[in-house]
Amino acid sequence: MKCPKCGSDNTNIQVVNEQKLVTKHHGVIWWLCIGWWWIFVKWLFLTIPALLAAIFIGKRKKIKNIQKSMHVCQNCGNTW
Ligand SMILES: [Zn+2]
Numbered sequence: 001m002k003c004p005k006c007g008s009d010n011t012n013i014q015v016v017n018e019q020k021l022v023t024k025h026h027g028v029i030w031w032l033c034i035g036w037w038w039i040f041v042k043w044l045f046l047t048i049p050a051l052l053a054a055i056f057i058g059k060r061k062k063i064k065n066i067q068k069s070m071h072v073c074q075n076c077g078n079t080w
Contacts, residue, residue, distance in 0.1 A: 001071050008075035016068045 001011050026035060071080050 003071075003073035003075060003078055004080060005078040006073065006076040008073055010074040012072045012074060014070045014072050016070045017065060 001013070002009055003011055073079070
């Protein structure tokens with residue numbers, strides 16, 4: 001594979017493991033301003049239907065592992 005940036009043939013392919021459903025961490029100000037009602041709204045609109053869906057459909061959420069091939073140029077450090 002040729003690097004699209006510098007045209008060098010000196011490239012590697014790296015397998016990158018990506019995880020979905022990653023929990024985001026928020027700051028204290030976020031929790032004070034948005035967190036308390038956002039969690040409530042989220043709970044109301046997401047958890048209850050999700051629980052109902054889980055009861056009626058019986059599907060479980062799983063963490064998806066997606067493997068991506070990433071090209072790394074050894075010449076200029078470009079990744080694509
Ligand atoms: Zn390059």
